[in-house]
Amino acid sequence: xxxxxxxxxxxxxxxxxxxxxxxxxxxxxxxxxxxxxxxxxxxxxxxxxxxxxxxxxxxxxxxxxxxxxxxxxxxxxxxxxxxxxxxxxxxxxxxxxxxxxxxxxxxxxxxxxxxxxxxxxxxxxxxxxxxxxxxxxxxxxxxxxxx
Amino acid sequence: xxxxxxxxxxxxxxxxxxxxxxxxxxxxxxxxxxxxxxxxxxxxxxxxxxxxxxxxxxxxxxxxxxxxxxxxxxxxxxxxxxxxxxxxxxxxxxxxxxxxxxxxxxxxxxxxxxxxxxxxxxxxxxxxxxxxxxxxxxxxxxxxxxxxxxxxxxxxxxxxxxxxxxxxxxxxxxxxxxxxx
Numbered sequence: 001x002x003x004x005x006x007x008x009x010x011x012x013x014x015x016x017x018x019x020x021x022x023x024x025x026x027x028x029x030x031x032x033x034x035x036x037x038x039x040x041x042x043x044x045x046x047x048x049x050x051x052x053x054x055x056x057x058x059x060x061x062x063x064x065x066x067x068x069x070x071x072x073x074x075x076x077x078x079x080x081x082x083x084x085x086x087x088x089x090x091x092x093x094x095x096x097x098x099x100x101x102x103x104x105x106x107x108x109x110x111x112x113x114x115x116x117x118x119x120x121x122x123x124x125x126x127x128x129x130x131x132x133x134x135x136x137x138x139x140x141x142x143x144x145x146x147x
Numbered sequence: 148x149x150x151x152x153x154x155x156x157x158x159x160x161x162x163x164x165x166x167x168x169x170x171x172x173x174x175x176x177x178x179x180x181x182x183x184x185x186x187x188x189x190x191x192x193x194x195x196x197x198x199x200x201x202x203x204x205x206x207x208x209x210x211x212x213x214x215x216x217x218x219x220x221x222x223x224x225x226x227x228x229x230x231x232x233x234x235x236x237x238x239x240x241x242x243x244x245x246x247x248x249x250x251x252x253x254x255x256x257x258x259x260x261x262x263x264x265x266x267x268x269x270x271x272x273x274x275x276x277x278x279x280x281x282x283x284x285x286x287x288x289x290x291x292x293x294x295x296x297x298x299x300x301x302x303x304x305x306x307x308x309x310x311x312x313x314x315x316x317x318x319x320x321x322x323x324x325x326x327x328x
Binding site for chain 2: 037038040041042043044045048064065066068069072074075077078079081082083084085086087088089090091092093094096097098100101102104105106
């Protein structure tokens with residue numbers, strides 16, 4: 001009885017250690033890019049090249065990148081541009097999409113054989129346009145412009 | 148990305164379909180991608196064209212999920228379509244509409260692919276949106292530290308945006324709960 005309960009406990013212990021390891025790996029996997037961005041933002045420009053990943057050990061942290069960033073006037077103009085498109089695009093698509101959805105639910109349009117297939121038409125255009133372009137557009141053109 | 152290229156060809160100023168169509172009516176087309184104001188509007192139009200179907204789907208799901216008995220009760224009480232839209236449908240849909248606005252605003256704030264495909268931030272800096280500027284800082288000017296700091300600033304801006312709108316949505320939900328109970 002004792003032996004059985006001991007083996008059971010051992011299994012449980014191994015299980016919880018395994019679970020702990022898996023969760024720890026997952027946390028490292030998830031948070032490492034954020035950690036890397038955080039330490040990159042307190043590195044001097046030269047320290048950004050190389051395998052330096054422990055502050056105060058591998059490199060001396062500095063707040064200069066943050067000060068330089070706030071000194072750039074482009075940050076403000078880029079934020080303003082983004083706010084303009086965020087407000088404009090979100091409001092316009094909300095109005096258009098909601099009006100379309102209201103029209104579909106409120107009024108009865110012609111439905112061939114009582115199928116509600118026309119609900120899928122906007123989705124089809126949304127999906128198909130992208131896929132079509134991906135098929136037609138040569139990848140090198142995308143890379144050349146994005147590069 | 149593909150949508151961006153599509154937008155670029157549609158709004159092409161040397162004989163694209165939009166300009167050809169406008170010329171049929173002898174309308175002088177604006178500089179879709181070469182005028183600073185119009186370049187912003189054109190990227191906005193393309194973004195709206197790309198994402199309105201998503202808004203449509205969410206709004207449709209919300210509208211189809213509305214309790215029909217409330218609407219019927221309003222009709223019985225003699226409410227016309229405008230009154231039932233204004234005082235029944237819209238209040239019931241408010242949380243969903245705010246949620247759509249939240250999703251779209253956050254998504255449009257960090258638009259990147261459209262700009263890369265359509266304008267490359269130009270003319271001048273008119274369409275240099277935050278994500279694209281962030282990319283330029285890191286990959287063109289090689290200021291990795293500043294780019295990382297910018298990314299955190301973007302995170303902060305988006306967090307503020309989300310918490311403002313989310314607070315609004317919660318307020319509406321709590322109001323609706325209060326009415327229901």
